[in-house]
Amino acid sequence: MARVLMIQGTNADVGKSLVVAGLCRAFTRRGLTVRPFKAQNMSNNAAVTVDSDAPPRADGTPVRGEIGRAQALQALACGAPNSVHMNPVLLKPQSDMDSQVVQRGRVLGTWSAAGYQTMKTDLLPAVVDSLHRLAAESDLVLIEGAGCGSERYLRARDITNMGLAEAADIPVILLGEDARGGITASVLGSHQLWTTSERARVQGYLVNRFRGDPAVFAPAAEDMTRATGWPNLGLIRWFDGAARLAQEDSLALDQQHSSSGPGLRIVVPRLPRVANFDDLDPLAAEPGVDVRWIPPGQPLPRDADVVLLPGSKATRSDLECLYREGWHHDIHTHVRHGGHVVGLCAGYQMLGRVIRDPEGIEGPAGDTPGLGLLDMETTLTGDKRLLDLDARDRLSGEALTGYEMHMGRTAGPALETPWLILEDTEGTRPEGARSANGRIMGGYVHGLFAADGFRRHWLEGLGARSSSLHYAQRVEATLHAFAEQLEEDLDLDRLWELAQPPGLK
Incomplete structure (x- = not known):
């Protein structure tokens, strides 16, 4: 059975999706069979899968499923076809208060935010089953958490961050980002909010979107490690190519700028x-x-x-x-x-x-x-x-x-x-x-x-005027470049050692 490793965020939009995609490509280049996984995703940017739990149509043709765009990009980084097991629960917002709930390709219906909280734990067995299916066919499963992993008000019915990590006995790495400041407060805040057993599950932290001199940052890393006991597993430098890859959240449009020049x-x-x-x-x-x-x-x-x-x-x-x-x-x-x-x-x-x-x-x-x-x-x-x-x-x-x-x-x-x-x-x-x-x-x-x-x-x-742009090659080259950067920025051998086979409590 594969080893698994979960990347949880200090908060939303710290780059979890891209980091997992880059790690998927980096470990795939090392000859491993890698699969991405995100238990629950909320996105209206989705991709069609090759499989589904939905029953076939009346004429016998199979029904395809769908997963979040981020997991489709991660699957591409692994060279694997899209599968509903990579994102077994997909929430597609229809308003500020309700979302369509899709479980492994089957539309369960539309639920309010409060109503969905009451049904989440019923979805956990399918989530764990999907994880084990991926683990059975691969060497490494890289799991992306959702939003902020330490949100206490969501913890009781959590199926995608520490709730899943404890249910399937998964080691966790905490990911924060440095570009907007506040990395020390967010790491220490996560440590304070997690329980003793949850803290023990965290194997270390990564700092994403780092710009500057690592020597200048070193005192902050020492403070975080001293306060939490978690080692600093690396600084991931700012990657300019991130904008050339598909974004999952429409909030990314707020940061997009129109291209320059005539056309x-x-x-x-x-x-x-x-x-x-x-x-x-x-x-x-x-x-x-x-x-x-x-x-x-x-x-x-x-x-x-x-x-x-x-x-x-x-x-x-x-x-x-x-x-x-x-x-x-x-x-x-x-x-x-x-x-x-x-x-x-x-x-x-x-x-x-x-x-x-x-x-x-x-x-x-x-x-x-x-x-x-x-x-x-x-x-x-x-x-x-x-x-x-x-x-x-x-x-x-x-x-x-x-x-x-x-x-x-x-x-x-x-x-x-x-x-x-x-x-x-x-x-x-x-x-x-x-x-x-x-x-x-x-x-x-x-x-x-x-x-x-x-x-x-x-x-x-x-x-x-047309150009010689080859779009798919551009995406592949960008994934390749980020994987090469991660090889330089991180100790991938150490991350492999931290990954462990999933269990079931």
Whole structure:
């Protein structure tokens, strides 16, 4: 059975996801079979898996599952296919107070924050089972904790930090970060808040995003070790390449800046429940493209070439936000002046005449008027479509890889002029819709702009200059570079020695 090691954070956003991804790649390069694991994740940025606990459909076809985007990146770092066991519980927020709960690919329903707390411990057996399944097929399982590992008010029903560590007898490393200051207080605060048995489980601490002279930092490390008894396991230097990897939390958009210099201008309304926003990462990586996320309270810029409506976990609610902000007026003005509009998944649904929710899938049952830019309408249903895509688009002649992840079916005359015509081993089928003048387009496929040939074809159709960017190679090179840095910054042999086989108390 594999060894396991958990990385818990002194607080949220200390870089746990990236550090685990880098360690996954570093240990994989050493010839080990490595798997990532995060018991419970909260994210609307998700990826399709090859497996699921959901029963097959009526026609016998299997149902895929989904995991958080961070675990998908970590799986990529390991060279492993996405599995629901890497993230057995996924929470997808639909409002500030409730989330859809997905367990190993099965949608259990929508729960309030308080209601979910009462059901969490019922999910622990499946969490521990998934961990043991991964351990049975690998040499090392690297576990990412969630948020702050020492939050006492969440401890009683915890299934992803110390609750899991004690249930499965897992050694823990505490991760803090130095870039914003406060590392000493956060490490000492964690020590104070944990119980004696929890403190004993911690094997040491790591300091992420370190800038400066280690010799200057040494007295702080001595203070922390003296007060806690935990050794300093290393300083991880600031890694500039982190911005080139997919981010999981939409809060990361607050730190994103538009690209500099002239180029194709793409503006994206920052909707409250934006999902799968990494669809735009390949476009933002293009040197001739300027991607700008527009926050609430600001109009959509008039100099935009393209308005892009992204995915959403609460389509009707985000559409209503779009109306409240007056962005619908900006979009219609943009179209009248010859601009282009692209809708991806929920954004595609918003382009139609209406979105119907007769079953109350996203909240109170009812209808919400769409933008009316395409002659179609969408009905939300409880059946979620999860599909990996490996096809060729006959209209552009380019290969496409991506995935579908949506609830709802779209129909109407607009679909008679599809955006894409996909051809794969299962045959040929139309996808999405496109206006007669070609300036309004949308579809359900996520990730299509990561396909280099298709992205270049699309950009050139808009008059933008294309580049030689190979997006997947860029991601691989970034993971490789971070793994090499971790080899220099940390004693990986020592981390391997600290990892232990999981138990079950």
